[in-house]
Amino acid sequence: MFEKFLMKLRARDDISAEEERALRDSAGEVVRYSAGTTFIPAGKVLRHSTLLVDGFLGRYKDMRDGQRQVSELHVPGDFADLHSFSLKYLDHNIMAMTACTVVQVPHEKLEAITEQHPHLARLLWFMTNLDASIHREWVVSLGRRSALKRTAHLFCELQVRLAVVGLASESEYALPLTQIELAECLGLTSVHVNRVLRELRERALVEFRSSRVTILDLPALRRLAEFDPAYLYLDKRSR
Amino acid sequence: MFEKFLMKLRARDDISAEEERALRDSAGEVVRYSAGTTFIPAGKVLRHSTLLVDGFLGRYKDMRDGQRQVSELHVPGDFADLHSFSLKYLDHNIMAMTACTVVQVPHEKLEAITEQHPHLARLLWFMTNLDASIHREWVVSLGRRSALKRTAHLFCELQVRLAVVGLASESEYALPLTQIELAECLGLTSVHVNRVLRELRERALVEFRSSRVTILDLPALRRLAEFDPAYLYLDKRSR
């Protein structure tokens, strides 16, 4: 259950055997959701946090006119709502973008960790700060990158985040999203996403088809996107 | 020094006298920066966090072509870089948008708090989660709101955040930013911000001039912006 989360943690700091045990002991119920299920609605008071084991999740808000904006995509090993531990309820919804398996971690267990394992507690804090860092990069993307660069940037980000948990190589990874869902992440329409994908393909940078991203030229893709992975804090050090 | 930060905390949870003492004891050096100073550059290893006492700060990233995107504005009572405690260095820069006074809080003091005051530690964690929530709302703004609504939304957000620390009424507050800086927050050009401000003025919703925001019709402004303050977590409860 915690394998991918531990991979993600160990990419940033050392985890002792005892800390690993404390984490494994915190596991609650395992739950499956089918694609399209909004299983955490905004405003609902939560008593556990949700660790994604398999599949893709998205955090999103809807506008009055029906438009939707996804503020973060989650990959296996991510906590979807670790922030609900101190927030108590969320300001946004969380949905399963694909079929998903999650483990629920009761907030009492998290509270015990904060009291008994200060270093591990700091790492949980770190994980929510990492989400915030990803949000900031999306702000920059939406504010200042063209549709083409923004899309390229998202593919770069997911490549790194998935590689950390062993789900991507330098050249490809599975991404079972529709162009509509991609558009909801990118602040675009699906029509325009389609045109952007065509251009990325024609430029021989990336291909996105049948739920799979194939990276043809990673250095060129990163150059186009102005992608700098520093915001993912992948250096290992004492946090 | 900590008055506004305590106001901000007490809007969300109760703080005991002992916790207040622990906070006050954590104060380090008081520093002043003049407008325009980038005093925390991305990547620099930090040994203290910075609490803003007076003035406005901004977190930003620059693009290759010289464009800039601000990912969050900070008002008095905000920690500018509480997240540096677990991140160790920042992925973005922090600059004084106006002349500022800050208190530095050494990371050792924060570490002591996490070990001796678990509830207070959770509240510090909460504060970084609140920043993340603000980031998400900016993602939504940049992704799905028109320039007009986005600008209106920013004025609504700042009204609430400044009111919490006693620096705004329902109808006005000081905001000593240029239209260029506003544009850097909103993902627009200063030329377009100027036109948007004119429209907001002509519609009798808000005026922004000589470093001051005057709100003419708050309900209408909020309606236009689709502003829902839920993301600022202003309900008082045990966190």
Added chain:
DNA sequence: CGCGGACTTGATGTCCCTCAAGCCGCGTGG
């Protein structure tokens, strides 16, 4: 009095949206 920075406004351009149509693959049911 002259300079620079912020603000303002107009003319033109472009990126992305909207609307519309057609295609393809797939599942369902007659």
Added chain:
DNA sequence: CCACGCGGCTTGAGGGACATCAAGTCCGCG
């Protein structure tokens, strides 16, 4: 087995929101 419906993808034509370029104006300050 084919008809059909449906959701996702694709492409074209036209429009609109915001950018770019280019003048100016205003104002504080040396």
